Amino acid sequence: MAIYVDETTKVVVSGLTGREGQFHALRNRAYGTQVVAGVTPGKGGQDVEGIPVFDTIAEAVEVTGANTSMVFVPAPFAADACFEAADSGVELIVCITEGIPARDEAELYQYLRLRDIAMIGPNCPGVLSPGKANVGIMPTEIAAPGRVGLVSRSGTLTYQIVHELTQRGIGQSTCVGIGGDPFIGQFHIDVLRRFEADPETDMVVMVGEIGGDEEERAAEFIRDSMTKAVVGYVAGFEAPPGKKMGHAGAIISGSKGTAQAKAEALEAAGAKVGRNPTEVAEIVAGM
Amino acid sequence: MAIYVDETTKVVVSGLTGREGQFHALRNRAYGTQVVAGVTPGKGGQDVEGIPVFDTIAEAVEVTGANTSMVFVPAPFAADACFEAADSGVELIVCITEGIPARDEAELYQYLRLRDIAMIGPNCPGVLSPGKANVGIMPTEIAAPGRVGLVSRSGTLTYQIVHELTQRGIGQSTCVGIGGDPFIGQFHIDVLRRFEADPETDMVVMVGEIGGDEEERAAEFIRDSMTKAVVGYVAGFEAPPGKKMGHAGAIISGSKGTAQAKAEALEAAGAKVGRNPTEVAEIVAGM
């Protein structure tokens, strides 16, 4: 038992027959994750190193009992794959694909609300519950099982922090990369809520970045509803306004969405905030 | 306290300045219902016999604290008024208008699910909680306060049964006319659920008609989840297949949606079913 993914997770991979999809799905399987099916329309009946391929996600779910969809298809088709997953019977969608148009994501977000299905991403590294399951592209070597939960908008920045934690002997319950787009399925606050309820998590590291007001909302949630300690980090103090810093969602609009405001909101909510990844790990180690 | 509408109901009427809207809103007010506002774009600032008129429902809600929207505008604009009501902060929409295109209703139905707002109708006579409030076009003279709940797709057929009940000294807790269109906001089952939970209702009369399978679903609900007695009635035994019997939703498609099947489903679920309105009232009187 961990949040989002664990030993009971059964993954169906949209885009399994693609280069990226195949590479990571097999890595996920090698880590012990149950990767039970792939989906590529027109390639139903084939297999990828023993993983059966279906024409539709619904068929894959029906035959294999998959409960989690991982989406690896190219951006023009990725939102459609997420819509398909939402109707297929899975409980969780992990959408790795980067570069999906905001309009598609906006519609998808509202549709998922209607269906009451959780989606991690798009444009995210996925979810890793060390020792249990890895659904996505996170490197597993740097992680170790433990009781610190981690939620972040960013990929490599997450790895950096996980790495620093592990080096200090601090393991993780689940590492969640929620993605860097303006419309994502699960925001910090959604993940914090799950960590708060997770008996295997004692403490949470929350990594934010410039843009939007999700960190501020998360801060409110931390103040009002969290009993577990939260250590915060926000990237982008040096980012200029009006420029997209790599992520579609990482942009300071006017005076809104600055790292300063977010860090202050977190501190005001009682979270300790590290100034850089190393300091974050040190704070956690000291608690 | 009654289901849907009672003494605390505050109605804002879309189309108050129209002939129909004005006539019925004033009748509703005369019955004791709190009719607090009207809405006609461009006529904000006027009033109808002391009821203030606003340009938008949201403004009416803000100023008057209205919690229920009643929609009387012509069919081409009625769905839009319901969408507006859904975003305005009211808890209940009662849409009287007949003749709204099915596409508009289909979209509206899904949108209301997203907003979690109850809608009675469209194409319905409204809701009457005798002695408390009347929101719609039901004649109040024929009703009397009491402890029998009534839910029906049809208008005059409802009046007939209410009339027969009242003549026999049996009062009603709430009479709900859910409407005769294929896509309506509250189906029999939704109303039954409320009656089951309503401490002021002892018994329910459910009036169905040909078309769809909502009566069959209601029968399942009666069997599985209702402790209160239900007396059923279904109109349309003589209706030929493939013809719309006045209501857009009253049509037997192939062999589906017959009165016979519905009456049998209700009886199999433990409801007593009357063969005509008079027999329904007699069954209730005998219980």
Place this chain on the structure above:
Amino acid sequence: MDLLEYQGKQLLRSVGVPTPEGEAAATPEEARVAAERIGFPVAIKAQVQVGGRGKAGGIKVAANADEAEAHAAAILGMDIKGHVVRRLWVEEAADIAAEFYASFTIDRSAKRYLGMVSAEGGVEIEEVAARDPEAIAKVGVNPLVGLKDNAARALAFRGRIPAEHRKQVIAVLQKLYAAFVELDAELVEVNPLIANSRGEIVALDAKVTLDDNAEYRHKQVFEDFHEVFAVDPQEKLAKEKNLNYIKLQGEVGILGNGAGLVMSTLDVVAQAGGKAANFLDVGGGASADLIADSLEVVAGDPQVRSIFINIFGGITRGEEVAKGIVAALDRVEISQPIVVRLDGTNAEEGREILAGNPREGLHSSPTMLEAAAKAVELADAAG
């Protein structure tokens, strides 16, 4: 509104669904000329609002002009399940490699739209459903979201469309869905949707039902296609007067207010041992004029032997109903006896008006059941 095949095809063609070349014809001569223009072989197809015309002999292939004219003459006037053929569609004969089925309709149970596809087309879909339900793909479509690519794909894959036709079928499905939504259709059904020998996907038949409530959004379409299809002169008259009238097979004419109450009236007449001759709902708030028009329509049906007027006043007021009855009796000769049951708003006033205008054959009854019994009794007596 149920469109005829050729009307539906015109709409589908206008959104880009391939359909065969064709022309409408109302006489054998017109059919001959059309066939010559199109080139042989041609199919001569009866245009009726009912299925099963193929089995009934309503579709014939002609190899030359004489045959076309002869087939047209044979089919025109044919009675297919009660529908008389008054119009033909002459179209290039199809070169069929495979027959599929595709439709979009409203799914009332699931409160959304429903797409259905099967590789087993050309026969009634109910037959396929009975024989092999798995052969029909059914995919729900949320009206707020529309037909996404994955849903169109799922229809083609699960409907077992062969790989070589899949891509084009998917493209046609998307056009059919767009037509379904944009036209405010209740049904768009193509059976068969064929693949011809060149691998093209073509709609060989089309069944399109438009939502009457959406007429105001499609004025031109309704105007173009609105012909009075009704076989029955009473239905035609009722349509002209904008009445909600359906002809039935019995002998007791019915006039009531509110669809539910009228349906219930048909039922109580049956319970009293009679049979309703029609369904007629005057709606809410009917004026005396409307009541008079309605009464005229009902009384004009030669099958009607007695008339039952069943009104429970709400918006409709009793005195208006009574005035309408009196006015109709003044205006036209009504030979059948009439039983009136008035209740609800201003019923008392209405009853007084009727009592003040006594006529032979005009009866009042205090309850719906008694009125039904009386109307049946009078019909039997007149029989």
Place this chain on the structure above:
Amino acid sequence: MDLLEYQGKQLLRSVGVPTPEGEAAATPEEARVAAERIGFPVAIKAQVQVGGRGKAGGIKVAANADEAEAHAAAILGMDIKGHVVRRLWVEEAADIAAEFYASFTIDRSAKRYLGMVSAEGGVEIEEVAARDPEAIAKVGVNPLVGLKDNAARALAFRGRIPAEHRKQVIAVLQKLYAAFVELDAELVEVNPLIANSRGEIVALDAKVTLDDNAEYRHKQVFEDFHEVFAVDPQEKLAKEKNLNYIKLQGEVGILGNGAGLVMSTLDVVAQAGGKAANFLDVGGGASADLIADSLEVVAGDPQVRSIFINIFGGITRGEEVAKGIVAALDRVEISQPIVVRLDGTNAEEGREILAGNPREGLHSSPTMLEAAAKAVELADAAG
């Protein structure tokens, strides 16, 4: 992509939003010819991707051809908040009876779209918001539902659009929303939206930002409008090489993988007492080639005095990064010292490659913080 005013107006005009007649010009002579064609008076408007050009003197009205040419000469080459004017828009001078504001944008907090309207147009909307927040109507739009009539009405009413202009403003709002959705725009803003003396509603300015992720759906639009607007030669070079590069004001060149990590890298450089010269994210799984290209772009900036390469391998592999660095150093002369921090996937192999190719000025650091300190120290030493 932020479009220039005239580009945005062309798109809005194509969906039916009225805009003034106008022509683009790149020289004073072109402006003169355009002005003569349009007729006087004309407005000569600087085309820059930044607001406040009016105050900066970037908009002038000309009464005749000589004035038009003179104004054009004065405005071309002007520096407006760091943006050099290289293009003009010459348009018929507006006859303004009233100025409004209208926009549609993405509302991240509410996870939907946001429409804004105010009767107080022609000034920056932030000023209006600060002075009188009630003067701006804000209405959320669910992307699945679209801009319903009631929402467009609410914008006009709550935005206090005068009754006489309301109907036309509502019609324009619906077109603006359609454009916003169909173009995959992140922002469509018209300020001012004017009523002229004939009561017509006209978009006098247009600020349109398109979603770069949706380029594949609007190939032609992007192609037509894609000019390299970047003032900075490094940004231009980076764009050509498809790199995610943003020029900043400091002296430590940055190259990293992953947007979050690069942002964090800028921050730790600042914490070490330096200032980043740029943001450059090589993305996931970068090849040696891409690393070499990136290094070239960063090193080509004359402001850069040291370079900090910060890689945490995930999909990106350490040996590829190291090979890229070596290749770049072989390919071009790089004068600045380089500090490399490699961690994660195959970091060990990478470090070995670097150790096997020792160069003057190429340093390795085991941690991000130490590397940042070293890079700042080297930049200071070079300063």
